[in-house]
Amino acid sequence: MLYLIGLGLGDAKDITVKGLEIVRQCSRVYLEAYTSILTVGKEALEEYYGRELVLADRDMVEQEAAEILRGADAEDVAFLVVGDPFGATTHSDLVLRAVNDGIPYRVIHNASIMNAVGCCGLQLYNFGETVSIVFWTDTWRPESFYDKIKKNRDIGMHTLCLLDIKVKEQSMQNLMRGRKIYEPPRYMTVAQAAGQLLEIVQNRRERGDELVLTEETVCVGLARVGAEDQVIQAGALRELASCDLGGPLHSMIVTGHLHPLEVDMLRLFSSQTNGLQSLKMTDSSTYVS
Amino acid sequence: MLYLIGLGLGDAKDITVKGLEIVRQCSRVYLEAYTSILTVGKEALEEYYGRELVLADRDMVEQEAAEILRGADAEDVAFLVVGDPFGATTHSDLVLRAVNDGIPYRVIHNASIMNAVGCCGLQLYNFGETVSIVFWTDTWRPESFYDKIKKNRDIGMHTLCLLDIKVKEQSMQNLMRGRKIYEPPRYMTVAQAAGQLLEIVQNRRERGDELVLTEETVCVGLARVGAEDQVIQAGALRELASCDLGGPLHSMIVTGHLHPLEVDMLRLFSSQTNGLQSLKMTDSSTYVS
Structure with a gap:
C-alpha cells in the first residue's frame, strides 16, 4: 500500500494519530521537501516518528517514482507531505503511477494552508x-x-x-x-x-x-x-x-x-x-x- | 486558554497528536455537534480521548457561550469541531467572545472538507x-x-x-x-x-x-x-x-x-x-x- 500522509503545518506533533501509527509501520518513509516546510527539520521528524526519512525532492518524485513505489504492492510505503497531500500541490502523478502499477493507495488528510x-x-x-x-x-x-x-x-x-x-x-x-x-x-x-x-x-x-x-x-x-x-x-x-x-x-x-x-x-x-x-x-x- | 481543536474527517484517530495531548489535559471538553459528523459517535470519542465530552448544539454555542468560556482565563477548555475549526463553519463568534473576555485562544488545525x-x-x-x-x-x-x-x-x-x-x-x-x-x-x-x-x-x-x-x-x-x-x-x-x-x-x-x-x-x-x-x-x- 502507498500511503500519502499529510503532516499538517506546524511541527512533528501536527501529524494525526492515524498518520503516526502508519508511518511507524511502513517499510520506507519518504518526505516531500520542495513545496513547503515545517518549523522543524528532518532530524526532529525522524526522532519523533522513530523512523528514518528519505528526502524526496522534485527531481526524485518526478524521475524516480518507480523507486518510491518499489515493492509497495506487497509492503507499506509512506510518502509524507507538509500540509495535505492534495493541498496547494497535488501528488496526482504519483497516485496515477501507483494505480497504473496495480498498487493500492490511501490518503491520510491533514490541515493545509x-x-x-x-x-x-x-x-x-x-x-x-x-x-x-x-x-x-x-x-x-x-x-x-x-x-x-x-x-x-x-x-x-x-x-x-x-x-x-x-x-x-x-x-x-x-x-x-x-x-x-x-x-x-x-x-x-x-x-x-x-x-x-x-x-x-x-x-x-x-x-x-x-x-x-x-x-x-x-x-x-x-x-x-x-x-x-x-x-x-x-x-x-x-x-x-x-x-x-x-x-x-x-x-x-x-x-x-x-x-x-x-x-x-x-x-x-x-x-x-x-x-x-x-x-x-x-x-x-x-x-x- | 480556549483551544479550538479540529478532529478531521474520519474517526477518533484523525485528531492530531498535538490535539489529543491538549484534549487530555483540559478541564472541560465540548464537542460541536451540529455542522458535521464523524463516522463514530460521541461514546467512541470519549473512550479514545479518555475524557467526558459535553455535546454543544447550535443553541448552546450561540446562547451559552459564557458557560463554555467559564474559567477559561485560568484553566484550559477545549472546543472540538469535526473537520477544522475554521472550515465550512467558522467559530468566529466564540473567538470574538473569548478575546472580549480577555481569554487567550489557540487553534489546532485539521483537515476539513x-x-x-x-x-x-x-x-x-x-x-x-x-x-x-x-x-x-x-x-x-x-x-x-x-x-x-x-x-x-x-x-x-x-x-x-x-x-x-x-x-x-x-x-x-x-x-x-x-x-x-x-x-x-x-x-x-x-x-x-x-x-x-x-x-x-x-x-x-x-x-x-x-x-x-x-x-x-x-x-x-x-x-x-x-x-x-x-x-x-x-x-x-x-x-x-x-x-x-x-x-x-x-x-x-x-x-x-x-x-x-x-x-x-x-x-x-x-x-x-x-x-x-x-x-x-x-x-x-x-x-x-
Missing part, C-alpha cells in the same frame, strides 16, 4: 481562485496573478496568494558548468509580495486601467500558520509592503467583499499588532482613516 | 466560491446556488457544494406545541442534490436562459471523505442523480474547466465504480459518448 487560512476570520466559502506570486527577476516580471485577483474581486471573492519558494536553485554560472551547487533557499515574504503587487497597481494606474485594487485595499499577511509563533496582520496593502512577519512560510490574502463578522475578526489582527485602531474598515474593503 | 476534496484529483487552486445546497420543501425551492455555480463556471472554476444537514429539527406540530421532540437527523445525498440541480437546469431551459450547466456536465460525488469507506464517483450530472454512495456525509463538485491531469484523476473514479469507460471527458467539462 488552503483551509487553515480560515483562522484569520475570513470565510473559506468566500475565496475565489488561489494564485501564486513568484519572485520577479530583472527580466521576468509576470503580472498574471493581478488579473486573477481582479477577477475574484470583481465578484466579491477573497484571494489566497501563495508565495514563491526557491529551493535547490542553481546560479546561472553553476548551472552552465553543471555544478550541483545550490543557492540558499529563499522564501517570499508578505512585504515582498505586497511590494510587487503595489508596482502592478502603479503600472495599471499609469496605463489608465480602472483599478479594482489600490494601495488601500484590505489585505492579510500570514506567517507560519498553525505553528506556535504564527503571526497574522491585517492592513492596507501599502502597510503590508513594509511589515516584518518573521521567518517563513508566508501567505497573503487580498480581500474581496467583507462580511461584518469578517471585519470584526480582522480587527483582532490589526489593532493588536500595529496600531490600526484609528482606521475603519468599510464594506468596500478599503481602509479609510 | 474544504481541502480534503482535493483527493478526487481536482486542484484546490481552481475552486471558486463554495455553495450550500439546502433541502427543498413544497413551498421553498431556492435556486441561488445555481447562480453561484454559474458564476464559477463562467470563469472556469470548480464549485464545491456542501449538502444540507438537518439535526434537531422539530415538526411544525411539535414546534407549535412547544414540545422538544426532534425529528431523526437528515443528511442530503449526492443523488438528491443532483436531482434538485437538474430541476433548476430544466427550469432555466424552459425560461430560455443560456445554459452554462447541463445534464451532461461533469460532476463528482463524494461520500465520507477521509474515512476508510470513502466513495468518490465522477460522472455526468444526470448520472449522479441516480447514484447511491451510502451513508452520510456527502458532498458534490460541479467541475469548471478541466486540466488534463484532472481528467486523468477523475477517470479513476468513473471507470472503477460505474462503467463509464466508454465515455470520454472533453475539455469543456461535459461527457460525450
Whole structure:
C-alpha cells in the first residue's frame, strides 16, 4: 500500500494519530521537501516518528517514482507531505503511477494552508481562485496573478496568494558548468509580495486601467500558520509592503467583499499588532482613516 | 486558554497528536455537534480521548457561550469541531467572545472538507466560491446556488457544494406545541442534490436562459471523505442523480474547466465504480459518448 500522509503545518506533533501509527509501520518513509516546510527539520521528524526519512525532492518524485513505489504492492510505503497531500500541490502523478502499477493507495488528510487560512476570520466559502506570486527577476516580471485577483474581486471573492519558494536553485554560472551547487533557499515574504503587487497597481494606474485594487485595499499577511509563533496582520496593502512577519512560510490574502463578522475578526489582527485602531474598515474593503 | 481543536474527517484517530495531548489535559471538553459528523459517535470519542465530552448544539454555542468560556482565563477548555475549526463553519463568534473576555485562544488545525476534496484529483487552486445546497420543501425551492455555480463556471472554476444537514429539527406540530421532540437527523445525498440541480437546469431551459450547466456536465460525488469507506464517483450530472454512495456525509463538485491531469484523476473514479469507460471527458467539462 502507498500511503500519502499529510503532516499538517506546524511541527512533528501536527501529524494525526492515524498518520503516526502508519508511518511507524511502513517499510520506507519518504518526505516531500520542495513545496513547503515545517518549523522543524528532518532530524526532529525522524526522532519523533522513530523512523528514518528519505528526502524526496522534485527531481526524485518526478524521475524516480518507480523507486518510491518499489515493492509497495506487497509492503507499506509512506510518502509524507507538509500540509495535505492534495493541498496547494497535488501528488496526482504519483497516485496515477501507483494505480497504473496495480498498487493500492490511501490518503491520510491533514490541515493545509488552503483551509487553515480560515483562522484569520475570513470565510473559506468566500475565496475565489488561489494564485501564486513568484519572485520577479530583472527580466521576468509576470503580472498574471493581478488579473486573477481582479477577477475574484470583481465578484466579491477573497484571494489566497501563495508565495514563491526557491529551493535547490542553481546560479546561472553553476548551472552552465553543471555544478550541483545550490543557492540558499529563499522564501517570499508578505512585504515582498505586497511590494510587487503595489508596482502592478502603479503600472495599471499609469496605463489608465480602472483599478479594482489600490494601495488601500484590505489585505492579510500570514506567517507560519498553525505553528506556535504564527503571526497574522491585517492592513492596507501599502502597510503590508513594509511589515516584518518573521521567518517563513508566508501567505497573503487580498480581500474581496467583507462580511461584518469578517471585519470584526480582522480587527483582532490589526489593532493588536500595529496600531490600526484609528482606521475603519468599510464594506468596500478599503481602509479609510 | 480556549483551544479550538479540529478532529478531521474520519474517526477518533484523525485528531492530531498535538490535539489529543491538549484534549487530555483540559478541564472541560465540548464537542460541536451540529455542522458535521464523524463516522463514530460521541461514546467512541470519549473512550479514545479518555475524557467526558459535553455535546454543544447550535443553541448552546450561540446562547451559552459564557458557560463554555467559564474559567477559561485560568484553566484550559477545549472546543472540538469535526473537520477544522475554521472550515465550512467558522467559530468566529466564540473567538470574538473569548478575546472580549480577555481569554487567550489557540487553534489546532485539521483537515476539513474544504481541502480534503482535493483527493478526487481536482486542484484546490481552481475552486471558486463554495455553495450550500439546502433541502427543498413544497413551498421553498431556492435556486441561488445555481447562480453561484454559474458564476464559477463562467470563469472556469470548480464549485464545491456542501449538502444540507438537518439535526434537531422539530415538526411544525411539535414546534407549535412547544414540545422538544426532534425529528431523526437528515443528511442530503449526492443523488438528491443532483436531482434538485437538474430541476433548476430544466427550469432555466424552459425560461430560455443560456445554459452554462447541463445534464451532461461533469460532476463528482463524494461520500465520507477521509474515512476508510470513502466513495468518490465522477460522472455526468444526470448520472449522479441516480447514484447511491451510502451513508452520510456527502458532498458534490460541479467541475469548471478541466486540466488534463484532472481528467486523468477523475477517470479513476468513473471507470472503477460505474462503467463509464466508454465515455470520454472533453475539455469543456461535459461527457460525450
